[in-house]
Amino acid sequence: MQSRISNLSRTVGSRSASVKASFAAVALVASPLAGLTTSAAAADAPGNPAPLSTQQRSDLVEQHLGIGRTSGGQAALVNSALADRGVTSAAAPGAVTLSWKPYTADARYTIVRDETPLTTTKPGQATFKDTNATAGASYQYRIIPELKGDTSTARTWGLTVAVPEVNRGETEAAAVQRTATTQAAAAKAAATTTLTWTTFIPEKYINQPIPKACKYWGSKYVYGGDNRGFDWKSSRYRTSASAVIDWKSHKVSGSTSVKATHVYKKSNKKLVAKKTASAKDMKVKKLGAGSGYADIRMVTHSTNPFCGGVAKVKGAIDGALTFHITRGGWEIRSGNHRQMPNHEIYIYNGGRVTWVYKSKYASPLCLVGSAMCDLKNLTGYYGKYK
Known part of the structure; x- marks a missing residue:
């Protein structure tokens, strides 16, 4: 099988899309991620992150980024750039969850992080949680299908994921929001x-x-x-x-x-x-x-x-x-x-x-x-x- 890769693809979305619609879309595509939910600014005791500006909301929409929560209640940065191809990621401080649409019901996948294999999934498994992700780090993950028979159409999905890091005096939700807005703005700003x-x-x-x-x-x-x-x-x-x-x-x-x-x-x-x-x-x-x-x-x-x-x-x-x-x-x-x-x-x-x-x-x-x-x-x- 010829491996192929994608970091986190897709051209930018419509700048005029509303934040409500964009985060609703993220919630929809992220549903395989252990019940992940999204909102414009996830609350996190003892305080909330600062409200997003109009420009920040627009940047997040363009870069297919959302701020949400896992089923366990932890704030997470969701990237849905590959959602139309069945692949999403959610990065919380110290953990990254990957989700993908399987080629077949019994397909297995090898997960690689920065050229180091982490695991090979069980047949039919379509999610993986990396609990050894270091907060503040950036990783390149690959989801490599292990298929039998004709593999000419198979892709190796590639995602570059930034793991949020909580600064002193900062809530997890604020850290996730800061990471998301920084990523989105940097991608746009380059002349x-x-x-x-x-x-x-x-x-x-x-x-x-x-x-x-x-x-x-x-x-x-x-x-x-x-x-x-x-x-x-x-x-x-x-x-x-x-x-x-x-x-x-x-x-x-x-x-x-x-x-x-x-x-x-x-x-x-x-x-x-x-x-x-x-x-x-x-x-x-x-x-x-x-x-x-x-x-x-x-x-x-x-x-x-x-x-x-x-x-x-x-x-x-x-x-x-x-x-x-x-x-x-x-x-x-x-x-x-x-x-x-x-x-x-x-x-x-x-x-x-x-x-x-x-x-x-x-x-x-x-x-x-x-x-x-x-x-x-x-x-x-x-x-x-x-």
Whole structure:
């Protein structure tokens, strides 16, 4: 089964919808969440949170956020952005409840939080409560269906969830409301949104696996890696492509970069040669843009400048993606890449970074292409910003 992801998707809703109607909708879609109920401002002894302003109410509607209570009476931040697809989340201080519409009556699901599997559900189970969620943290959950037979239409649902934290002297309801309004305002406020796709080699040094394909190969030489993990702040990479969307002008500014390749003696790690591959095949292109959206095509392609290939087959970092981005979220409408090296895609929006995708490489031989290992299909990944 090809996993696919969504953080918390959907384009923004109508700004003119009434708060009463919006929270009624949240209550309806959140009904699987242990009897969750919603209101414009949940009361919580010994006091209530401050009344929401008209702008805050509008922002919550646009971002599909609601303030409610679980069946146990605890205040919770409800996200219904994926409600039309059967998925909701409710975050209370210290706990997150996920709910989804099952594919079949006996389907099982693996729940993953930040790449760590938490559990596999019983057949037919359609909710999960994470009681080990840290207040103030932000997590990316994945709900992965474990299906039999034809799984071509199956999706891996992805949700980025902020867990409310109660400050000193603050009620739980006030903390939930503060988290909700902060999230909604940040998603709206960004004048620009930046999409970045980088590839990197996690090791400090790596062997060249294809005999006689490169000028430097065999047991005497190693190639330099980037010596890092997934880290959007890092300046070490093999390739990088970025698109900056200006929401006022609808302009998209693209940039691409390829870092130099280093060859070292394996015995003493002394530098033997350094060369930078051409970036001519790296591309960032605006396909279209309008009020609140932009369609972007990204192509990443770079060879090892010391490698001529074998039998006209030249190994390369290679991939192409088409993104649809809105003020509230994103979707990969088509795309794949070779499974070497590591890939990371993230979006900077409203002062926060949202991870779109992380992939560890399968094998250096994947540089040759699909003849050596399958391409990674990214079509259908979609999500919403933190």
